[in-house]
Amino acid sequence: MSxxxxxxxxxxxQLSLLLQHARHDWQxxxxxxxxxxWPELAKPLQxxxxxxxxxxxxxxxxxxxxxxxxxxxLLSSQQLTLPELARAPNYATPRWSSGIGGRKWAQIxxxxxxxxxxxxxxxxxxxxxxxxxxxxxxxxxxxxLAQQGAPKVTSLEWAPDLCTQGEALANQLxxxxxxxxxxxxxxxxxxxxxPQQIAVALHACGxxxxxxxxxAAAAGTQQLAVSPCCYHLIADEHYQPLSQAGQQHDLQLDRxxxxxxxxxxxxxxxxxxxxxxxxxxxxxxxxxxQQTLTADSSYLPLPSFPKRLxxxxxxxxxxxxxxxxxxxxxxxIDSEHWLALAASRRLLVKRIEFVRHRYRxxxxxxxxxxxxxxxxxxxYQVQLGLFTDLQHTPRRYLLQATLP
Ligand SMILES: C[S@@+](CC[C@H](N)C(=O)[O-])C[C@H]1O[C@@H](n2cnc3c(N)ncnc32)[C@H](O)[C@@H]1O
Numbered sequence: 498m499s500x501x502x503x504x505x506x507x508x509x510x511q512l513s514l515l516l517q518h519a520r521h522d523w524q525x526x527x528x529x530x531x532x533x534x535w536p537e538l539a540k541p542l543q544x545x546x547x548x549x550x551x552x553x554x555x556x557x558x559x560x561x562x563x564x565x566x567x568x569x570x571l572l573s574s575q576q577l578t579l580p581e582l583a584r585a586p587n588y589a590t591p592r593w594s595s596g597i598g599g600r601k602w603a604q605i606x607x608x609x610x611x612x613x614x615x616x617x618x619x620x621x622x623x624x625x626x627x628x629x630x631x632x633x634x635x636x637x638x639x640x641x642l643a644q645q646g647a648p649k650v651t652s653l654e655w656a657p658d659l660c661t662q663g664e665a666l667a668n669q670l671x672x673x674x675x676x677x678x679x680x681x682x683x684x685x686x687x688x689x690x691x692p693q694q695i696a697v698a699l700h701a702c703g704x705x706x707x708x709x710x711x712x713a714a715a716a717g718t719q720q721l722a723v724s725p726c727c728y729h730l731i732a733d734e735h736y737q738p739l740s741q742a743g744q745q746h747d748l749q750l751d752r753x754x755x756x757x758x759x760x761x762x763x764x765x766x767x768x769x770x771x772x773x774x775x776x777x778x779x780x781x782x783x784x785x786x787q788q789t790l791t792a793d794s795s796y797l798p799l800p801s802f803p804k805r806l807x808x809x810x811x812x813x814x815x816x817x818x819x820x821x822x823x824x825x826x827x828x829x830i831d832s833e834h835w836l837a838l839a840a841s842r843r844l845l846v847k848r849i850e851f852v853r854h855r856y857r858x859x860x861x862x863x864x865x866x867x868x869x870x871x872x873x874x875x876x877y878q879v880q881l882g883l884f885t886d887l888q889h890t891p892r893r894y895l896l897q898a899t900l901p
Pocket of ligand 1 (some may be wrong): 605634637656705
């Protein structure tokens with residue numbers, strides 16, 4: 498048996514070819530489709546009723562096996578798994594951690610455990626360098642690292658109230674932890690990166706984690722740890738790959754495709770499932786109504802909205818949506834009629850989403866590997882893996898990079 502371990506570059510190439518080839522599976526915008534885009538999948542997909550489809554969609558392994566019957570090329574991607582990284586020895590909550598939710602606390606503890614793990618490995622000692630915490634919120638991670646012996650922590654955050662609260666918590670504990678209240682996209686923030694430093698970013702959104710990587714590499718920051726999230730929140734219309742390999746195999750990901758990895762949810766229980774069902778139905782029912790109102794059969798997306806809107810009547814939702822889209826609502830809203838139209842379209846959307854969902858992980862892995870390869874090109878040794886358990890967050894990928 499061969500001991501060959503694929504490099505990040507090998508995996509990226511394999512993944513790029515697979516995703517390029519399967520583009521027709523993951524790139525569709527289901528709300529704009531009027532029929533299933535894959536005639537060869539129509540019969541087996543239509544054989545699943547809504548409950549069966551929901552159940553299968555929620556079981557990633559079973560769903561992947563189902564689709565692989567019709568897409569055997571997907572099977573080769575099953576070995577593209579990432580290693581489990583270090584975990585905190587426990588999630589016991591000290592008094593100062595009150596106010597941090599249980600799952601957030603576990604994420605922070607596990608993230609910090611990996612900073613310690615990598616420093617033991619490379620230096621035999623732990624946390625001798627100052628920390629820069631990027632897009633810190635109240636600086637919970639920075640505060641934990643300061644508690645765990647970091648000589649100095651600087652947390653960058655742009656929301657003044659979060660900075661004030663974070664500063665107060667650090668002062669109470671008399672920690673060497675300060676805040677810089679500034680926009681991460683400003684030159685002031687770029688200037689915070691230094692060579693002798695550990696720069697960390699827990700759940701930094703699209704543009705913010707891209708800037709983090711670029712600034713750190715430009716400054717020659719010794720060590721980085723970043724767990725990306727919200728890949729679609731970028732300045733450009735399309736994702737601009739950072740690595741040379743990414744530029745060669747550019748998938749031209751638009752924001753719609755960049756949202757796909759975020760569609761992985763931790764099952765939120767019956768109430769959350771019910772609300773998701775109502776939201777999808779109401780969005781589609783409103784779309785049917787607006788197409789009639791405007792005599793235009795294109796899909797009109799609505800922005801996100803507070804979930805409390807879903808506990809009212811559909812007719813109130815229509816009034817809200819019409820206002821958002823500057824449309825004059827009809828005098829009489831025949832809710833039953835529009836909701837019935839939505840029901841059949843909902844099944845179509847779910848069937849298309851079901852196929853797209855099977856590419857969530859592969860697209861996220863492609864985005865992560867592009868960043869890993871960029872850092873390798875800049876001379877870093879890079880480790881990519883899972884820093885916490887799925888029950889704590891689906892955004893659990895950690896890129897750690899060290900200059901040798
Ligand atoms: C998803 S939260 C993560 C917070 C923290 N790292 C955590 O995991 O709890 C992202 C944080 O980035 C901050 N943020 C968003 N845009 C920013 C910007 N342009 N400059 C600085 N901070 C920003 C937000 O206010 C928020 O606190």
